[in-house]
Amino acid sequence: MVGNVCFVSPAFADSDSTANAFQPSEEVKATLLPLFTAIADADVSRTKVELSVETVMHGEIVSNEKSTFQIASKFPGKYTIYHKSEEERKRLYSDGETSTVAMSPEAYYVLPEALNNQTLVTRTPIGLGPYPEPMLALSVAGVDPSVTFFGGMLSVSIVGQTQFRGRVDSIHLHGEQDDGVVWDLWMTDEKQPRPLRLLVNLTPMLIATGQVRVPQGYELSLRYDFVSWRMSGEVDDRLFRFIAPKDATKYESLADYQKQTAVRLGSHPLLGKAAPDYTLTLLDGTEISSDDLKGKTVVLDFWATWCTPCIQAMPIIKAAVDEFNDQDVVFYAVNVAENASLVNGFAGEQDWGVDVAVDPKGTMIETFSAGKIPLTLVIAPSGIVEAVHVGYPGKEALKKQFQDELDVLTQGGRIATSQPQKAD
Structure with a gap:
């Protein structure tokens, strides 16, 4: 499930332990298997993803908050994730032995334990915008995307073949989760597919949980556009090492960072x-x-x-x-x-x-x-x-x-x- 941890065995295996869990159709399995297998079998990855958090009222986009992810990874436990928005520049590093969070160029802390690639996706240790898990599941080498995309689902269906942005042959899939979140995935229609866009609609979840009273015509959605994506080639290990700038401050934890910076922000x-x-x-x-x-x-x-x-x-x-x-x-x-x-x-x-x-x-x-x-x-x-x-x-x-x-x-x-x- 996007946003929750619900483990499903690799390659969509039908075991007794998952007999009561959601099982995708054979057509859906066959469609997603090449993409999911390429990610699960990958030793390295390099991706760039643009995120747009869109607020829509009666079909008109009235707010659009943009940010960018740059991700490099190496299986089983090396990665760097750079999330850049107007308000912040946040990085997450892991060299396989130590995982470090750089909240800014001047502030960082080390996680109690190094997180491997799969744990990173299913238990993201820092805020990387709303609902980053499905994007990470399609971007980090060696993870099993079925954990994210088939866990806690009500349905996954193939909408059909289409021309993405009018020029790229693609396949459109639609998923509905048991927590109300709805997602749509577009990927290239080729032997070795790659993701093009992931659209996550959070509005049904807001309605179901009662977090806010959603007015008629209101919609909150996340649009992840995969600008570049590869699960092969070389990735320099230096990308995964955090080297603290000379004047950077090391904090004990996220709580320590928030407590100490709250005083500064109060100024x-x-x-x-x-x-x-x-x-x-x-x-x-x-x-x-x-x-x-x-x-x-x-x-x-x-x-x-x-x-x-x-x-x-x-x-x-x-x-x-x-x-x-x-x-x-x-x-x-x-x-x-x-x-x-x-x-x-x-x-x-x-x-x-x-x-x-x-x-x-x-x-x-x-x-x-x-x-x-x-x-x-x-x-x-x-x-x-x-x-x-x-x-x-x-x-x-x-x-x-x-x-x-x-x-x-x-x-x-x-x-x-x-x-x-x-x-x-």
């Missing part, structure tokens, strides 16, 4: 300074200026429909603010650069009870340096930005942070993290 350029002038445009067209909010404690939360941590954090922040609603504390959820009709439809389906502001041109992103979300600013009645929250630390941690901060501010105090540091 937002506006922290401890007067908030800039701004005007909020609510979904009903009402405009509220920063002058209108003078004397109040203002919580501004920047979010987007495609940002899962934002959706998780929203009701927690709202609940914390509600405890102080008789003490002039107000909360506005500012959508980041998405189509107003999408935001209106999406927010209208949620049970948030939150005043939502729209910023389709991204003006407030620049004003408040909201390059990374979730981003929440707490502005004191004095107009000073007293606290900044970046990311989602978890329900209990986030709730306590807001309760403590709002308790201090509503009593006329200041939050220590916003006060200028004294020189030694």
Whole structure:
């Protein structure tokens, strides 16, 4: 299953232990066997994959977040994965003995144990965007793609032969998982096929799990385009060795990295300074200026429909603010650069009870340096930005942070993290 671990024996074997598991048809087996066997038998691989995270409303793409994967691997336990987006440059290395995560050129940590290629695919140790497993299963040498593509399935069918992008003979397959995820795979129609595109539709899963209330016409999908792909040739072992830059910081773990960088991320350029002038445009067209909010404690939360941590954090922040609603504390959820009709439809389906502001041109992103979300600013009645929250630390941690901060501010105090540091 994409996103879960559900092991199936290689080559689609029909054993007693898998008698009750999903079994693909003979036609599907015959179609996918050449591709899956080429990957499982490969000693090396080199691939480049472009990912587009698309938000669609009534057939129109209203948001498209792009990133790129560059992957090199050697069976059984050597690989380097480079995930590049506008916001981050993340690498995962393994030389067969040590697996290292470079969160940035300046920060890295070593995993407790080296992960082999198959474990990498089925138990990815770091975030590489949403649902990376199926892409990795088609990109890493020596893994069994059937583990990912046939585990936990309801159905896999052949849609038919087609011309991919109007010029490449291809075969289109369609899969439906038992968790609601739907995927479509296009691969070349030739003796030794290669993957062309993997489209993963997460909308049915969102509906089934109730994570969000999905408005009519809304769709969230991932499009993986395989720009280059090979399971042969030579790969230099130097690609798999991590050499720490001179000034890089080594952390003990991901948790240690997140804890220590949270302090640095909290040093937002506006922290401890007067908030800039701004005007909020609510979904009903009402405009509220920063002058209108003078004397109040203002919580501004920047979010987007495609940002899962934002959706998780929203009701927690709202609940914390509600405890102080008789003490002039107000909360506005500012959508980041998405189509107003999408935001209106999406927010209208949620049970948030939150005043939502729209910023389709991204003006407030620049004003408040909201390059990374979730981003929440707490502005004191004095107009000073007293606290900044970046990311989602978890329900209990986030709730306590807001309760403590709002308790201090509503009593006329200041939050220590916003006060200028004294020189030694």
